[in-house]
Amino acid sequence: MVTHADIDAANARALELLGAADPVVVDVRTAGEVLPGYRPNLILTSGAPMPWSEYVGGQRDALIGAAQFEGLAASREEAIEGFESGDIEVGSCHDHGAVGSLAGVYSASMPVFVVENRATGAHGYCNFYEGKEPRRLNYGCYDEGVHERLLHVNRVLAPVVGEAIRRTGGVALKPLISRALRMGDEVHSRNAAASMLFSRELLPAFLDQVATDRDGVTETATHLAENDYFFLRLSMAAAKATADSIIGLENSTVVSAMAFSCQGFAIRVAGTGTQWFTGPPPVHEGRLFAGHTEDEITWMGGESPITETIGLGGFAQACALSLQEYQGGSPEVMIERNKEMYGITVGENPDYRIPLFAFRGTPTGIDVRKVLATSVLPVMDVGLAGRDGGQIGAGVIRAPRECFESAASGFEAQYGIAL
Structure with missing residues (x-):
């Protein structure tokens, strides 16, 4: 019979594993080359797996756009027919070792960062940022401009960055993240310092590449x-x-993943493996860009809360007080919100630290039991999408309680102990 002492011991081990991780970006390859179980007709997207018929709004539009971009369909109508017949498949990013931002769509030719956790040998993958144009495929938009920017990533940016990473022998990410937290990032909604530090790591390799690809290196830099x-x-x-x-x-x-789709939020819990526990869409508050209103906000997916799962993002919000200008709120609210997270986590990260809290480690390892006992819900920093596509603002969301109640029931069914 499992006891709460057994759970405490397992959760301590989870915290140890999260803290000991050594993520290193080692390559850039296409999704079709490296994602486990990938197939040429497969399009991945954010959230717990669903049948095609349940995807709506911007997330549905992003899937359709990805199919067109990949050449699986010549038109929007042909893409829809392909999804309906099963000739084009839909899959969940997490089931293939990947995570996606917002709609999170992947197609076979899209380049992905290959990150290895050298402490365990596990790999994680994420595709490239399309650029700061508000209309992006991961925000449910697909037109000629989006198509050209995606091609530019495939043909110019990804090859140059991939070659630079290989020339360096890999770039250790934990030291960059740790330093970026001390420079005003939380590496979810604010990545200014981390992006600069990463560019600096690649600079010697970029200089070596200039001799053979001056234009590509210039554009990428x-x-x-x-x-x-x-x-x-x-x-x-x-x-x-x-x-x-x-x-x-x-x-x-301990929660091992948090993600959402157009239909709702979902979490995974370490002890129950890859099973998803679902609930309604998250609760949000934020700041909209000029010209937009609250009724435009729509949910089209998102897996960037994987950062909060390991003690970053909203769980390091006090590192990035300048976010108030971008996503609303106040320094006082951000600080208190961050402190709340210590009450629902197993412990503190040994390497990710918050200067404002006298370099206390970030709260790490969300414990389902503590969420239910305190009624404090995990907070996440996110971009806000509009019903007509594109980014219309930014803010914070909280995971719905229903996911944790469902997880507690699933855990009890598996282990025979009530949480």
């Missing part, structure tokens, strides 16, 4: 310099490679 969000995809892949180390950890009630 400019892209990195102009896009503060570039590093988000690396922090997501690093978080995935870290969090996957606790999947299947017997007796543990």
Whole structure:
């Protein structure tokens, strides 16, 4: 019979594994080359797996756009027919070792960062940032401009970055993230310092590459310099490679993933493996860009909360007080929100620290039991999507309680102990 002492011991082990992770970006390859179980006709998207018929709004539009981009369909109508017949398949990013931002769509030719957790050998993958244009495929938009920007990533940016990473022998991400937290990032909604630090790591390799690809290196270096969000995809892949180390950890009630789709929010728990526990859409508050209103906000997916799962993002919000200008709120609210997270986690991260809290480690290892006991819900920093596509603002969300209640029931069914 499993006891709460057994759960405590398992959760301590989960915290140890999360803290010991050593994520290193080692390559850039296409999704079709490296994602486990990938097939040429497969399009991945964010959230717990669903049949095609349940995808609506911007997430549905992103899937359709990805199918067109990949050449699986010549038109929107043909793409829809392909999904309906099963000729084009839909899959969940997490089931293939990947995580996706917002709608999170992947197609076979899209380049992905390959991040290895050298402490365990696990890998995490995330595709490239499209650029700061509000209309992006991961925000449910697909037109000629989106198509050309995606091609530019495939043909110019990804090859140059991939070659630079290989020339360096891999870039350790934990030291960059740790330093970025001390420089004003939380590496979810603010990545300015981390993006700069990553560019600096690649600079010697870029200089070596100039002799053979001056134009490509110039364009890529400019892209990195102009896009503060570039590093988000690396922090997501690093978080995935870290969090996957606790999947299947017997007796543990620590959350191993958080994600949402157009239909609702979902979590995974270490001790129950890859099973998803679902609930309604998250509760949100935020700041909208000029010209937009609350009634435009729509949910089209998101797996960037994998960063919060390992003690970053909203769980390091006090590192990035400048976010108040971007996503609303106040320094006082952000600080208190961050402190709340210590009450629902197993412990503190040994390497990710918050200067404002006298370098206390970030709260790490969300415990289902503590969420239910305190009624404090995990907080996440996110971008806000509009019903007509594109980003219309930014803010914070909280995971719905229903996911944790469902997880407690699932844990009890498996282990015979009430949480």
